[in-house]
Amino acid sequence: MKRHLTCIAFFTFAIPTLKPRFSGVLALAALSTLLLIVVSPAQAQTETVLHSFANEPGDGNYADAGLIFDSSGNLYGTTVSGGAHYGGTVFELTAAGTEKILYGFGGQPDGSGPYGGVIFDDAGNLYGTTSYGGASKCSNAYVCGTVFELTADGTETILHSFGGGYGEKADGTDPMAGLIFDNAGNLYGTTAYGGNLDCGAYGCGTVFKLTPKAKGKDKVVYKEKVLYRFGRYAGDGQDPYAGLIFDDAGNLYGTTFDGGYYGYGTVFELTAAGKEKLLYSFGSYKGDALHPNAALIFDNAGNLYSTTYDGGAYGYGTVFELTADGTEKILYSFGAQAGDGEFPIGSLIFDTNGNLYGTTSFGGAYYDGTVFELTAAGTEKVLYTFGSQPGDGIYPYATPIFDTNGNLYGTTPHGGDLECEAPYGCGTVFKLTP
Numbered sequence: 023m024k025r026h027l028t029c030i031a032f033f034t035f036a037i038p039t040l041k042p043r044f045s046g047v048l049a050l051a052a053l054s055t056l057l058l059i060v061v062s063p064a065q066a067q068t069e070t071v072l073h074s075f076a077n078e079p080g081d082g083n084y085a086d087a088g089l090i091f092d093s094s095g096n097l098y099g100t101t102v103s104g105g106a107h108y109g110g111t112v113f114e115l116t117a118a119g120t121e122k123i124l125y126g127f128g129g130q131p132d133g134s135g136p137y138g139g140v141i142f143d144d145a146g147n148l149y150g151t152t153s154y155g156g157a158s159k160c161s162n163a164y165v166c167g168t169v170f171e172l173t174a175d176g177t178e179t180i181l182h183s184f185g186g187g188y189g190e191k192a193d194g195t196d197p198m199a200g201l202i203f204d205n206a207g208n209l210y211g212t213t214a215y216g217g218n219l220d221c222g223a224y225g226c227g228t229v230f231k232l233t234p235k236a237k238g239k240d241k242v243v244y245k246e247k248v249l250y251r252f253g254r255y256a257g258d259g260q261d262p263y264a265g266l267i268f269d270d271a272g273n274l275y276g277t278t279f280d281g282g283y284y285g286y287g288t289v290f291e292l293t294a295a296g297k298e299k300l301l302y303s304f305g306s307y308k309g310d311a312l313h314p315n316a317a318l319i320f321d322n323a324g325n326l327y328s329t330t331y332d333g334g335a336y337g338y339g340t341v342f343e344l345t346a347d348g349t350e351k352i353l354y355s356f357g358a359q360a361g362d363g364e365f366p367i368g369s370l371i372f373d374t375n376g377n378l379y380g381t382t383s384f385g386g387a388y389y390d391g392t393v394f395e396l397t398a399a400g401t402e403k404v405l406y407t408f409g410s411q412p413g414d415g416i417y418p419y420a421t422p423i424f425d426t427n428g429n430l431y432g433t434t435p436h437g438g439d440l441e442c443e444a445p446y447g448c449g450t451v452f453k454l455t456p
Contacts, residue, residue: 067393067405067430067454071413072097072119074438076104076448080123082111083448085433087139087200088368088420092146095425097451098124099433100136100150104448109134109155112148112172115451124148124176131157133168133180138200138265139420140172143207148172149181151197151211156183160195160216167197169209169232169244181209181244182232186216186225193217194228194248199265199317204272208233209244212262212276221253226260226281228252229274229292249296252278257303259288264317264369269324275301277314277328286312286333289326289344301348304330311340311352316369316421321376327353329366329380338364338385341378341396353400356382361404363392368421379405381418381432390416390437393430393454405430406454413438415450422454430454 076083082101089099097115105111105126112124127134133152140150149171156168157180169182185193194213201211209232217228228251232244252259259278266276274292282288282303289302304311312333318326326344334340334355341354356364363382370380376398386392390409396402408416415434422432435449442448 067456069406069411069414070453070455071415071438071450072431072453073115073121073451074413074442074447075101075450076442077439080104080106080126081121081448082113082123082126083442084435085449085451086137086419086435087433089423089431089433089451090140090142091423091425092142097431098140098148099451100139101449102135102137102435107132107134110136110152112136112140112150119451125172125178127152127155129155130166131155131180131183132178133170133183135167137198138211141201141203143203146174149201149209151200153196153198153214156180158183158185158193160184160186166195167213169197169201169211182246184213184216192219192225192248192251193246194230194251195225198263202266202268204268210249210266210274212264212266214261214263217248217251218253221258221260226251226253226258227262227278229262229266229276229296249274250292250298252281254298257281257283257300258298259290259300263315267318267320269320275318275326277316277318279313279315279331286310287314287330289314289318289328301326302344302350304333309333309335309352309355311342311350315367319370319372321372327378328369331365331367338362339366339382341366341370341380353378354396354402356385358402361385361387361407362402363394363404367419371421371424373424379424379430380421383417383419390414391418391434393418393422393432408434408437413440415452416447428456 083104084102107128109127134155135153140148160166195216216225260281284305286305311330336357338357364385378396386407388409416437436446438447438450
């Protein structure tokens with residue numbers, strides 16, 4: 023099971039309480055406890071496929087991660103594979119749907135397989151991770167990965183190649199989510215595996231920090247520090263597939279897909295010094311949420327929200343709330359109605375009325391996935407069912423984003439132009455209009 027990150031358009035947010043130095047999408051989202059979208063609530067939706075991947079030579083395939091906007095309204099994202107060297111791409115898409123491939127990954131010593139999305143710094147450079155490739159040899163030759171920077175002219179720099187290894191100095195491997203900045207320009211993220219190899223053949227994952235260090239004229243290198251290695255004690259979390267968020271005090275929050283006291287995943291807090299606190303272990307009662315695959319978001323009161331891939335009353339996943347004192351509440355169990363979505367992989371976003379929005383990877387009228395709305399009272403509405411028209415996207419993994427007019431944008435890893443690897447297609451970028 024692979025997991026991905028949530029990317030939110032930076033100009034759709036209210037101004038955060040703690041304003042970061044960097045204007046990267048996840049930096050703004052993560053450093054704020056105010057994640058309310060400044061748009062009206064969505065109603066019934068009309069879908070437009072803005073782009074079908076692999077509709078031309080060198081195009082990307084399989085868009086797993088979410089999107090971000092620049093200040094001009096252009097969209098940016100990644101594809102896991104495809105591109106000129108078949109290792110995935112970073113792409114730009116205009117509001118009219120014109121695509122430009124900014125970079126095609128090529129494997130070692132380059133990265134390949136960017137499952138996570140990208141973020142901006144103030145200079146317009148993009149940052150992200152790849153799950154594979156890189157210059158370092160790993161404990162598993164096929165599981166390594168990188169952190170990369172991409173300038174506006176398409177020049178890529180590998181900031182760190184993950185190396186695995188053994189013991190207390192073991193690096194992480196296989197980052198599957200995107201990054202966040204702090205005020206000082208340090209980058210933070212997770213690796214799904216690596217770290218403490220005592221907990222399994224491939225390790226149980228890490229939280230890492232990359233610090234920029236000046237080295238000569240106009241050259242900056244990044245030094246990595248592993249802040250935490252999962253699986254350190256019985257009941258610790260394992261396999262953090264999703265990215266991180268900050269609170270105003272600089273503490274990090276995230277989820278692990280596995281581990282915990284019941285084996286079904288956790289929510290954790292990590293101080294800047296690397297001290298972990300387990301906030302919740304999933305699976306403590308019948309019908310509990312299981313296996314969180316997505317990043318968290320805060321509301322104004324400091325409560326955490328996200329989805330779980332399965333569990334709940336019907337076994338098809340949940341939307342949950344976690345209070346500051348660690349009290350969990352299942353807000354919605356998928357499968358509660360005919361044509362409902364099933365198995366959410368992405369995270370959530372709020373509108374100004376406190377309604378939540380997200381996607382499910384399966385379910386809906388055609389079992390090809392959905393976009394849903396969930397009111398503060400826990401009433402769910404399926405806004406769109408994928409697979410309803412020829413060339414439609416299917417199986418959405420990532421969180422949708424709003425523009426300032428209330429339109430929703432997102433990606434699907436399959437569907438679209440079926441001449442690309444029929445019968446499933448190579449994915450789409452879509453727009454839902456109220």
